Amino acid sequence: MINKLIENIKQTNAPITVGLDPMMRFIPGHIKREAFEEFGETLEGAAEAIWQFNKGIIDATYDLIPAVKPQAAMYEQFGIPGMAAFKKTVDYCKDKDLVVIGDIKRGDIGSTSEAYAVGHLGKVSVGSSFHYGFDEDFVTVNPYLGSDGVTPFINVCREEKKGIFVLVKTSNPSSGEFQDRMIADAGNRPLYELVGEKVAEWGSSLMGEGYSYIGAVVGATYPEQGRVLRDIMPNTYILVPGYGAQGATGADLKHFFNKDGLGALINSSRGIIAAYTNEKYAKYGESNYADAARAAVIDMRKDIAENAL
Amino acid sequence: MINKLIENIKQTNAPITVGLDPMMRFIPGHIKREAFEEFGETLEGAAEAIWQFNKGIIDATYDLIPAVKPQAAMYEQFGIPGMAAFKKTVDYCKDKDLVVIGDIKRGDIGSTSEAYAVGHLGKVSVGSSFHYGFDEDFVTVNPYLGSDGVTPFINVCREEKKGIFVLVKTSNPSSGEFQDRMIADAGNRPLYELVGEKVAEWGSSLMGEGYSYIGAVVGATYPEQGRVLRDIMPNTYILVPGYGAQGATGADLKHFFNKDGLGALINSSRGIIAAYTNEKYAKYGESNYADAARAAVIDMRKDIAENAL
Numbered sequence: 001m002i003n004k005l006i007e008n009i010k011q012t013n014a015p016i017t018v019g020l021d022p023m024m025r026f027i028p029g030h031i032k033r034e035a036f037e038e039f040g041e042t043l044e045g046a047a048e049a050i051w052q053f054n055k056g057i058i059d060a061t062y063d064l065i066p067a068v069k070p071q072a073a074m075y076e077q078f079g080i081p082g083m084a085a086f087k088k089t090v091d092y093c094k095d096k097d098l099v100v101i102g103d104i105k106r107g108d109i110g111s112t113s114e115a116y117a118v119g120h121l122g123k124v125s126v127g128s129s130f131h132y133g134f135d136e137d138f139v140t141v142n143p144y145l146g147s148d149g150v151t152p153f154i155n156v157c158r159e160e161k162k163g164i165f166v167l168v169k170t171s172n173p174s175s176g177e178f179q180d181r182m183i184a185d186a187g188n189r190p191l192y193e194l195v196g197e198k199v200a201e202w203g204s205s206l207m208g209e210g211y212s213y214i215g216a217v218v219g220a221t222y223p224e225q226g227r228v229l230r231d232i233m234p235n236t237y238i239l240v241p242g243y244g245a246q247g248a249t250g251a252d253l254k255h256f257f258n259k260d261g262l263g264a265l266i267n268s269s270r271g272i273i274a275a276y277t278n279e280k281y282a283k284y285g286e287s288n289y290a291d292a293a294r295a296a297v298i299d300m301r302k303d304i305a306e307n308a309l
Numbered sequence: 310m311i312n313k314l315i316e317n318i319k320q321t322n323a324p325i326t327v328g329l330d331p332m333m334r335f336i337p338g339h340i341k342r343e344a345f346e347e348f349g350e351t352l353e354g355a356a357e358a359i360w361q362f363n364k365g366i367i368d369a370t371y372d373l374i375p376a377v378k379p380q381a382a383m384y385e386q387f388g389i390p391g392m393a394a395f396k397k398t399v400d401y402c403k404d405k406d407l408v409v410i411g412d413i414k415r416g417d418i419g420s421t422s423e424a425y426a427v428g429h430l431g432k433v434s435v436g437s438s439f440h441y442g443f444d445e446d447f448v449t450v451n452p453y454l455g456s457d458g459v460t461p462f463i464n465v466c467r468e469e470k471k472g473i474f475v476l477v478k479t480s481n482p483s484s485g486e487f488q489d490r491m492i493a494d495a496g497n498r499p500l501y502e503l504v505g506e507k508v509a510e511w512g513s514s515l516m517g518e519g520y521s522y523i524g525a526v527v528g529a530t531y532p533e534q535g536r537v538l539r540d541i542m543p544n545t546y547i548l549v550p551g552y553g554a555q556g557a558t559g560a561d562l563k564h565f566f567n568k569d570g571l572g573a574l575i576n577s578s579r580g581i582i583a584a585y586t587n588e589k590y591a592k593y594g595e596s597n598y599a600d601a602a603r604a605a606v607i608d609m610r611k612d613i614a615e616n617a618l
Binding site: 032046073077128142172178188 | 330354
């Protein structure tokens with residue numbers, strides 16, 4: 001799947017993933033009205049609104065982008081109907097030949113991590129049958145529990161030819177609280193470097209063509225750390241959140257890429273899916289939110305090509 | 310909810326939570342057969358088997374225990390039908406007046422963490438209505454992303470009078486890989502101590518009667534670290550996994566409790582729900598798996614009372 005991701009990136013010439021994080025306040029009134037008319041102001045109504053909103057975004061952008069990153073939390077908040085909308089979104093994107101990165105940030109130990117891996121990337125056995133649960137192509141994984149938590153994902157990735165992105169240095173303001181602490185028994189280097197080294201080590205056991213199936217998450221909001229981590233993890237694809245709404249620009253992304261122009265996949269969520277709420281794209285209006293998203297993807301691709309690559 | 314948890318513990322005289330982690334291989338043949346007859350060897354069939362298995366365990370133990378801890382991964386692996394079985398289990402346990410700890414180990418940033426918090430502990434707004442998604446009483450939270458990831462949960466806890474348990478030192482063999490690293494700029498103390506200090510700080514802003522709504526997870530498999538963390542977090546309830554199948558015994562739990570006999574909640578999953586597969590309870594046989602679970606709860610309560618309290 002890392003090979004397919006890279007192929008899609010080369011074809012679209014856009015190292016971009018659109019974050020499908022549909023918050024109710026970004027969903028245009030006409031979509032909500034129709035969904036609530038059919039299902040009421042219920043969890044089912046919200047799930048229908050999310051799904052219709054996503055479908056509009058996907059239809060308007062799928063030919064421009066290699067991948068999407070639905071954020072599980074934004075669906076899970078609407079309970080079972082929300083999770084069903086997540087699954088529907090995953091399937092629809094795969095039908096459009098997009099690589100789907102489930103941003104689930106799961107992580108547990110042993111058989112429990114295995115269950116998450118099986119449920120999101122692999123197939124679960126029921127009697128003598130096997131079934132796919134959510135069936136994303138990649139998922140994000142939290143490393144706090146160490147190798148016991150990550151290895152079961154790697155095993156499922158090996159079997160399914162799928163991948164993960166392990167959180168290394170996250171994009172949020174307080175990510176340094178624990179991730180930046182200086183480790184005495186590792187030459188006074190920050191924790192995220194040690195996590196990066198582990199990701200490189202895990203990844204070396206499961207290589208695609210030039211890049212590993214085991215990727216990393218490093219926030220665009222920390223360009224200097226991105227540079228260091230790029231060196232520590234030369235064969236690791238880096239999923240980079242924080243562009244756009246979180247404040248990072250094309251120039252901040254320079255060091256996340258390798259000399260081959262590959263190695264980084266930049267995510268934008270609100271900057272794309274809620275582009276119509278941005279003054280720059282206000283002319284599209286709420287009802288043409290999907291066209292605004294398409295315009296924002298084109299601008300993002302240009303910004304990266306001109307300032308980062 | 311922390312007050313209710315403590316009240317339940319006092320009433321049952323059992324600082325115990327039963328981990329409802331239904332793996333297919335522990336589910337007796339007759340339950341699987343009936344479920345598969347009705348739904349086939351499908352995700353729905355697996356979900357029905359899990360639910361019937363859980364119901365048996367709950368019916369046989371609810372009068373002896375204060376709380377249960379369903380492990381989300383074990384349901385999520387069966388996709389949407391699995392998550393529906395999770396929700397059914399949560400609701401059934403709450404009807405039995407059990408405190409429900411959703412072991413979800415979620416953690417993200419800002420509005421995304423808020424979405425998880427709202428979906429699992431709070432209510433989500435849909436138009437002018439509000440709806441509960443999964444509606445557990447407590448959930449477990451991963452701290453790797455720092456305060457940005459945890460504060461949204463605390464805000465929802467304040468509003469709903471519910472609680473969280475933050476991972477501090479996990480029970481698995483590789484938990485030390487990152488959690489035990491010595492932090493140079495904190496007097497060469499391990500990372501888990503710093504996380505413990507943060508938990509105490511977060512918790513001080515949301516106190517119940519004597520204990521905070523913000524708890525911690527510390528593995529029974531690390532009794533010495535448990536002693537240190539008990540001192541660092543005197544008003545924090547500690548959720549303690551690792552008893553039984555993972556190897557810890559009653560004597561290992563001594564330092565997790567405060568002098569008031571409170572402050573720790575010991576989880577056992579396989580040791581209870583799969584007790585019938587243990588030689589000690591083999592006489593019950595597979596079909597009486599629930600009676601075996603009840604016997605194992607009684608023995609666990611005795612072990613803790615005699616060796617830990």
